[in-house]
């Protein structure tokens with residue numbers, strides 16, 4: 001442990017409010033508090049005091065709290081000054097604290113110190129920021145669960161099983177005369193198999209947690225005039241996009257966050273896909289394809305009078321991205337389902353996708369569409385055991401999984417104990433990045449700098 005300087009920041013949001021809080025953390029905090037207020041703060045006691053300027057004039061009056069190390073949010077000496085919520089007053093107070101020897105905190109520096117002091121692991125520190133950023137009750141509950149260590153504990157349990165499997169492999173290598181037996185009797189492979197199963201469950205849960213945190217990105221694609229922009233407007237509840245009966249109306253990509261059920265989705269409206277000589281429209285089509293390539297989910301809107309359009313559209317969609325097919329305009333005569341179209345191509349187009357028949361004009365079946373989308377976004381999942389997760393965590397878990405599968409292959413197929421051991425070591429390293437037990441140098445800076453100041 002190295003001695004640290006003392007940091008100060010306004011912890012409450014910018015703007016006027018009932019109360020404004022300035023927080024100090026570091027070894028000089030109690031002394032700075034004493035010089036600011038003239039009293040010696042008692043641990044975990046609320047003092048009503050005057051915050052004084054250098055010349056003794058009252059800057060503000062408020063409450064003073066002192067949490068001595070290590071029993072504080074950061075694990076260092078923490079002082080809170082709870083004054084009136086006026087940004088001018090709070091700035092003056094902060095300047096006074098700087099004059100008394102505190103330095104401005106960087107974004108996330110309080111949480112970073114809590115991490116460095118071992119008060120929170122990395123996933124928990126990230127959950128603090130996610131809790132503050134949560135845009136729905138479900139996302140907030142999930143972040144709370146991560147903050148309480150739910151995610152970290154599950155990572156910890158997997159890590160332990162992985163380390164045990166690794167020890168068995170290492171032991172087998174260390175006793176070469178027994179190695180062949182060890183590797184052949186299938187017990188170690190079974191152990192790794194169990195770790196792989198547990199890993200798959202955790203990855204799935206983390207992906208759900210990430211969807212809750214980040215919201216699902218849903219690209220709306222289809223032929224011109226199918227009703228894509230009408231869909232965006234219907235779900236946004238406003239005339240966000242221009243809708244006309246002219247094919248090729250939408251050219252730019254339009255994004256809109258919409259709430260369905262308890263979840264938030266980002267809908268992406270795009271230009272209708274078709275060959276065109278119009279330079280502007282062609283650029284729109286190019287952008288539509290780019291959105292298609294990076295969406296979490298694709299809604300293909302098809303004019304129900306032309307279900308045969310579906311097969312070609314389906315070919316445009318990247319493999320592996322889940323699809324919803326919306327047969328729109330069922331209010332019009334001539335609307336058909338793909339199966340009824342009698343076309344094999346249309347049937348193939350709908351295979352494996354959820355198909356919903358709607359009219360965006362009359363509103364028919366829109367509720368079913370909403371319920372379906374809410375389910376996709378995780379609102380319908382048992383929120384009870386969901387925890388929040390970030391892309392960083394999901395990425396680390398995917399890399400862990402890759403190494404686990406390789407480890408099993410080395411063992412089972414190649415009978416190469418040393419190579420299996422190395423894969424398990426890499427798996428352990430990737431998994432440890434989540435809670436920060438192992439973290440590459442630049443990772444911490446990247447994580448904490450995205451927090452708010454004062455957090």
Ligand SMILES: Nc1nc2c(c(=O)[nH]1)N(C=O)[C@@H](CNc1ccc(C(=O)N[C@@H](CCC(=O)O)C(=O)O)cc1)CN2
Nearest residue numbers: 011021023044067070071072073074078080082128455
């Ligand atoms: N005024 C205020 N409200 C706040 C915070 C804060 O820092 N200040 N928080 C900041 O994020 C959150 C609460 N999180 C906190 C977590 C730990 C400790 C803390 O001092 N823990 C010590 C002492 C516990 C005790 O007194 O029983 C400990 O755990 O040892 C304080 C706040 C939300 N509300």
Ligand SMILES: Nc1nc2c(ncn2[C@@H]2O[C@H](COP(=O)(O)OP(=O)(O)OP(=O)(O)O)[C@@H](O)[C@H]2O)c(=O)[nH]1
Nearest residue numbers: 224225226227228229230248249250272329360361
């Ligand atoms: N009858 C009927 N008309 C609809 C329905 N949905 C959309 N329309 C009409 O179809 C036309 C095209 O709708 P848009 O939402 O602009 O279609 P789009 O897919 O965004 O078209 P582009 O932007 O040109 O690719 C408009 O005149 C809409 O009013 C529907 O369910 N029934």
Ligand SMILES: [Mg+2]
Nearest residue numbers: 228229249250
């Ligand atoms: Mg449009």
